[in-house]
Amino acid sequence: MARRSRAANGATSTLTPEPTSATRGRSRAGNGAAPESSAVPGHVRDLNLAREGKLRIEWADRHMPVLRTIRARFAKEQPLKGLRIAACLHVTTETANLARTLQAGGAKVFLCGSNPLSTQDDVAAALVASYGISTYAIKGEDHQTYYSHIVSCIEAEPHVTMDDGCDLVTVLHTKKKEFLREVIAGTEETSTGVTRLRAMAASKVLRYPVIAINDADTKHLFDNRYGTGQSTMDGVLRCTNMLVAGSTVVIAGYGWCGRGLAARAKGMGATVLVTEINPLRALEAQMDGYQVISMSEAAPRGDLFITVTGNKSVLRKEHFLAMKEGAIVANSGHFNVEIDIPALERLSDGKRQVRPFVDEYKLSGGKRIYLLGEGRLINLAAAEGHPAMVMDMSFANQSLSVEYLKKNGRSLAKEVHSVPADIDREVARLKLKSMGIEIDSPTADQDRYMRTWSEGT
């Protein structure tokens, strides 16, 4: 089946992938498998990677029981029938399973990457070739291609937007306003995106309601903490192969991600120093057993620095100057502005890539500093992002929130909304069930006790 797809340079070409074992003999029974569609528009690196991508998507799906349960119900009930969804997310195996779930519910999904370095090219290929989902994403795409992919999704005239970092929403509200007319509502995956949306709502420019998936307890308590904690260390280890035990790791930001990251680094034997700007979070870090310190004090002590703040220029000129020879700097916050890379470049006489995702900067005087993954979220640039087990809950929230928005989106105010509490609880309930864990229910007497104020000492 010939498919039209644009080549990596933006030119349009006709790709004719042979049917692979991945696409042959597929069930069409509403399980997220592709309709036997003809041309699926998209822009991916190489459709021949589809077989490998499909195997990895299936592996992730084995570890996403909550999403599978939702997908089975969606396939039966078709709650998203007729809905067009423009999704700007990290194109990973887990996102593929989210897209399949939305598709099984009757939606037409248009997917692009939410970061130029986080796309898994085999997954993008499988989404187009094996699942019939329009995908526009190439790992390492340049700035212009990144935004042209967002525009391709917007031009699909979505009813619902699904963003991770608010780039799609920003383009829609600035350069592509004419496509706002069909949009009912949206969802936002991450802390940084929610911050930007709240700023838009406060300035009264947000044109439709958005649900902050990040704020669901079953998202940030697990995805940000356990997902980012583990996968960030995974990214650092894959590209450096460093020994963490005995090293000094400086973590900037003790939010949900920072807490998880600090716990993992400590568990691996590092001395962990934490920097913060929020006194409450700083106090919490100190009482959790870390040393809280200013970045100026930490700079000469750290072997590895990781930023997870959602802020900009957290590591900057004065810190690079104070760092020791061979210091490694990485970021796991949403944007690549947490490390002031232009300042690092200005301080350096030269730069060379010494390993995949490791750039060596030689400062005048000879000191070397190593920047990982071009300062982009290292867990997605150099590793595979969060494990499927944890994305299961985040994407269950996404799926159920889209279902909720289809029913209720038109009556919601044009603000940032929480995930409805019953969705959050249902995701927790389903996750526990999938883990074979039973919890107690209150007795009638306990229930009554919790509702009254008359019983005391």
Ligand SMILES: NC(=O)c1ccc[n+]([C@@H]2O[C@H](COP(=O)([O-])OP(=O)(O)OC[C@H]3O[C@@H](n4cnc5c(N)ncnc54)[C@H](O)[C@@H]3O)[C@@H](O)[C@H]2O)c1
């Ligand atoms: N890598 C990933 O896969 C991944 C996953 C989830 C979230 N994120 C991103 O990670 C970032 C952090 O997310 P979070 O959920 O932990 O947010 P959060 O708001 O819970 O925590 C951020 C913390 O950083 C602190 N901070 C801000 N500026 C600082 C500075 N200059 N120095 C030191 N600390 C500072 C804040 O006080 C806050 O405690 C966001 O950009 C988010 O979008 C990345």
